[in-house]
Amino acid sequence: MSKKNGSSPALTEMPTWYAPKEKISxxxxxxxxxxxxxxxxxxxxxxxxxxxxxxxxxxxxxxxxxxxxxxxxALNDKTPLRQLKDSLIGTNPGLGFRPLSEETERGSVIQFDTKKPDEGQYWVSLLDDFLDSYSNRNGDKQSKICGFNSTHNSQQVCFVDIDSFGPCTKQNSYGYKNGRPCVFLKLNKIFGWEPQYYDDPQHLPDNMPIDLQEHIGNVSQLERQQIWVSCHGQHSNDKEKMGAINYYPSRGFAAYYYPFLNQPGYLSPLIAVQFEKPKVNEMVTVECRAWAKNIIYSGSNRDRMGSVVFQLYID
Missing domain, CATH: 1.20.5 (Single alpha-helices involved in coiled-coils or other helix-helix interfaces)
Known part of the structure; x- marks a missing residue:
């Protein structure tokens, strides 16, 4: 390629990479x-x-x-692969209560006005739904009416009699119409867990409420095979506002309901706690605790164990 008379160089050949690609239809x-x-x-x-x-x-x-x-x-329909200490839930059952609102903004507060029937009916409906499975067990051949003197094998299911809850029944609106509300307590189910009972009145925990200690001492030796329950005002001012309470059918979960082995038709035992005369127009914080030698207790709001807290507010 040469340059003549100052003219621009002429391209004599086209680079191969510059060749346009063939259009593909x-x-x-x-x-x-x-x-x-x-x-x-x-x-x-x-x-x-x-x-x-x-x-x-x-x-x-x-x-x-x-x-x-x-x-x-490795799985079994009736027996979990990991049990007790090897399981995620461990060996310390939690204590729960009902009625519990599905509206998260209510938290653990049970609030109603006795002069407004709809407010009380809201909590009655929640308890109706909760106890529906217990009501439908009447006449179920899989269930057996158990007692401390009766014998049964571990595969039998003991009947939870909803007629044993005294005034805490559907017919009485569970006390929400007359300002004497009932709260039902239950323990979480843990497969294979067996409670260790406080059945010796001479060897009870020092921090156990005096009234519960007296109650244990007044029942027969056989009836002491129970997971005991106590409810009290969480703080000193709550204790003054809470008033008297009653437990139905007893102050404990009976031994014959344990262990839970995934028996067909098994339902957790219940305790109905009725608050006779809580102070109106005052928030009352109640703590209920389960008592057994192998139930660890922690009253921490962040890591609560073996107990439950809820609030009552009656307008």
Missing amino acids: FGKMIYDKKNGTYFGRTPKSWGQLMLFYIIFYIILAGLFATCMQGLFS
């Missing part, structure tokens, strides 16, 4: 007759690719089936 993209390709691949290439993915997914499905088979072989 949509039809040619589907099938290229010249190269014999479909969507850029020959039939042989497509066959190899399909064979690879077929083998790949067969192996993947085989591995998945083997893992699932191994998992299901």
